[in-house]
Amino acid sequence: MSRSERLLNLLQVLRHHRRPVTGQALSAELGVSIRTLYRDIASLKAQGAVIEGEPGLGYVMKPGFMLPPLMFAAEELDALVLGMRLIAEQGDQSLAQGASRALDKIYAVLPAELRRELEASALLVGAGRKVPPQAVDADVLRTAIRIGHKLELSYRTPAGAVSERTVWPFALVYFDLTRVLMCWCELRGAFRNFRTDRILAAKLLSTRSPRSRQALLAQWRRTEYVAGHSILPEATSGVR
Structure with a gap:
């Protein structure tokens, strides 16, 4: 095990213990010598971790410390x-x-x-089919979700008709060949999902959505449609 992995493991163990834990217990849990443990604790302290304690009394780390990448x-x-x-x-x-x-x-x-x-990473991404061309920049959709504002959509239905909707977007789901914008639709008064390749235009409104994306997602998860299923198991499920 590399030194960086040891320090990461020690950090996770210290976070897990809310009360002081002895050096002997820590070294046994981590599978390292007591000498290595003391040296690693000193390394974490040098990087800014607030670890209180000393040999024979036990150690506890105050919350809030984050190791760099x-x-x-x-x-x-x-x-x-x-x-x-x-x-x-x-x-x-x-x-x-x-x-x-x-x-x-x-x-x-x-x-x-x-x-x-x-x-030297051998984890590579193979070439595949591309997502269909999108008329709307996905940045607009992500921005609306991030800042919690309404969107005004012009949307082409599977039958070819064009529908105008004002929606409260709260999530964007990425599939291999499809992206789906999840929203509360004011026209339908219900949750609706829109394939992004069928969105002809999207206008970011200055009006905030009445409910946060967290609240909308939590409510969506509780609906009968979602109960017992993973999020959108099929690209066309619930999509209008």
Whole structure:
């Protein structure tokens, strides 16, 4: 196990214990020597962790300390790299650029040993079919969700008719070939889902949604449609 993984494991164990725990108990839980444990505690303190205690009395860490990204375990780093590469390949332009910048920032702060692991990562994203062309920039949809404002949509139904809707967006679901905007629809007075490739125009309104996205998502999860199912198990489920 690398030093960075040891420090991350020690951090997680200290967070788990609300009361002082002895060095012997910590070393047994982590599978390291007591000497290594004391050295790792000193390293965490040097990085800003407030760990109170001393040998023979036990240790407890005050909440609020966050390690920098260099403390990712190997499997956590793999998950991040693969996720960023998927977004860079399959996301819209703005999101793809954001993923690439985020990966660059992670790379910049990694220690040499983990930077080499990232460079040699064998988790690659294969070429696949692309999401259908979108008439509306997904940034508009994400912004509406983030700031909690209403959207005015012009939407083409599966039958080809065009419908005008004012909605309260609260989530955007990404599938392989489809994206779905989840909303409360003022026209229907109910939850409705809209495929983004059928949205012809979207205007961000200055009016805030009466309910927050957290409240809307919580209510949506409680509906009869969702009960017992994962979110939108099929790309066309509940989509108008």
